[in-house]
Amino acid sequence: MPSKGVQCYSYIAVPGCEIVFSVPGTNLPKAQLRVFSSDHLEVDKKNIKGPFNFSGIFSFRVTQNGNQITFQDVGINVLTGDNESGSMKTMGNQTSVVTNDVVVTYGFYDAGPGTAGLPSSDQCWVTVTPNYSNWQSQVAPLGSRQGAKPFSKFFLPAVHDVGMNSMQNSNAVINSSALVDVLVQLSPVFGKIAGMMSHDAVMAIAPNIVQGLAITQKDTLPTMLSIGARYFEFRPAFLHKVIRPNHPIPDELYFSHSAIPGMAYAQFLHDVVNFLVAHPAEIVVTQLRWDGVPADCARPSDVDLTNYLNSALADSHGSVVAGNEDDMRNLTIDQLREQRKRLILFANSDSFSTYTDPGNATLNGDSIVAEFEQISPQSQAGKPFTNLQCQATATNIRDAVVYSVLAAGADSSCLMATKPICDSKTLPWITANAGRLVDGELVVAMNDFFDGATADVAIEWSRRRLA
Structure with a gap:
């Protein structure tokens, strides 16, 4: 009988919590602490009632001491493999659940038949970690x-x-034919898809292409901070010159992914400062960078950057001031707190990063782990910090993106497919091997669709390094 597989990944770091994955006929409970689990379930027609009913429900439930924290589901048609209904039908609905003491992060990838090296089984990951x-x-x-x-x-x-x-901001500008023409020139993948159809058809699916190429997170910044994030990179720039004069959105600085605008820089700073005011012992590090930002997206002047920063810091009424890279490298944790330098902000740092174009362009994560294995004290020497980049840039694998965009539309991204597959290899590697890194040099562990397991692994290493 027809069936559709679901690969279920789980990680729990809160005692008393349990995840139960379910398909018709099977319940799979997970409760072990700090174990990276990967289990396979099948939504099988033989367990679906009704001769003409081919839709089965896949779900997971998270409980703490028997009390439900969240329940999420999706209806899967075992004939077509498509998602038909449920809270996880689209990526935009898969936002983390935050309580006073627990955070649940999760995601679901709607897999096709396995085209272009992508998985043929749906992928679901769930992490249950403390509110950090x-x-x-x-x-x-x-x-x-x-x-x-x-x-x-x-x-x-x-x-x-x-x-x-x-x-939100991408949709406001992507209806510009001029910008779509720019993206065709800037992005080989965008250009490949555009070459397969008429200009009108490209305009119609442009938001799907952008979502597949550029959307790397699902949560708000305050939620990411609650999950535990303390290091960010931001590429502030103005809109591309072909659309900036039209003012499709306010003329201010935005995160720039190529020519695609994301979060407003003022909003980013505002949210970080508000968080620091509410959490007076926390410290956030942010690096400004402009690699990959087209020259036609005007960069801010030093005066612009100072004005944006001062405006955000004013909300703290003096309780937060900006520190710099030297402060990060040379001061103690308490010295930064005492000097109120709890927003560390600098630009274009000469850090050591594990990222390489070929290494991170992967569908299974093996080449990312291989890059981790190459780290040595010599490669870290003299660097302000080391960046372990766990995310796959499957968007550099053209055929995978083309298939993902054309077949799945906006409901699923190939980055969602690689996320749990890579995490199941990179995060255990960090857990087992990060002790080989230079102990006195700051380390950051970076990821797409930021999750509780990434946070928990890094925080546990902070405990060890500070013990």
Whole structure:
């Protein structure tokens, strides 16, 4: 009988919590702590009631001490393999659940038949971790022995392309034929898809292409901070010159993914400062960069950057001031707190990154782990910090993106397919091997669709390094 597979990935770091994955005829409970689990289930017609009913429900339920935290589901047609209904039908609905003491992050990829190396089974991941809004104050309390140690001993959870967490600003500009023409020139994948159809057809599916190429996060910035993120990179620039004069959105700085605008820079700074005011022992690091930003997207002047920063800091009424890269490298955790330098902001750092175009262009994560294996004290020497980049850039694999965009539309991204597959290899590697990294140099662990397991692994290494 027809069936559709679902690969289920789970990670739990809160005692008393349980995840139960379910398909017709089978329940799969998971409760072990800090175990990276991967299990396979089948939505099988033989377990679906009704001779002409081919839709079965896949779901998961998360409980804490028997009390439900969240329940998510999706109806899967075993004949077509398509998602038909449910709370996980689209990526935009898959936002994390935050309570006072627990955070549940999850995602679901609607797989096709396995074209272009993509998985043929649907992919679902669920993590259950503490609410880490105050993790730095817990790992290194003010006045403690740990707080007196260098900030560079931290191992920070990091968000890849934080500004690409919504289509709101992209949708406002992508109806510009001129911008679509620019993207065709800038992006080989966009150009490949555009070459397969008429210009009108390209305009009609342009939002789907952008979502497949550029959206790397699903949650709001305050939620990412609650999950535990403390390092971000932001590429602030103005809109591309072909659309900026038309003012499709306010004329201000936005996160730039090529020529695609994401989160407003003012909003990013505002949210970070508000978080720091509400959590007075936490410290956030942000690097500004412009690699990959087209020259036709005007960059901010130093005066622009200062004005944006001062406007955001004004909301703190003096309780937060900006620190720099030297402060990050040379001051202790408590010195940064005492000097109120809890927003560390700098540009174009000469950090050591594991990212390479060929290494991260993967559908299975093996080449990312191979890059991790190449890290040595010599490669880290003299660098302000080390960036372990866990995310796959499957968007550099043209055929995978073309299939994903044309077949799945906006409901699923190939980045969602690679996310749990890669995490199931990269995060266990960090857990087992991060002790080989230079102990006195800051490390960040970066990921797409930022999740609790990435945060928990990094925070546990912070505990060890500060012990």
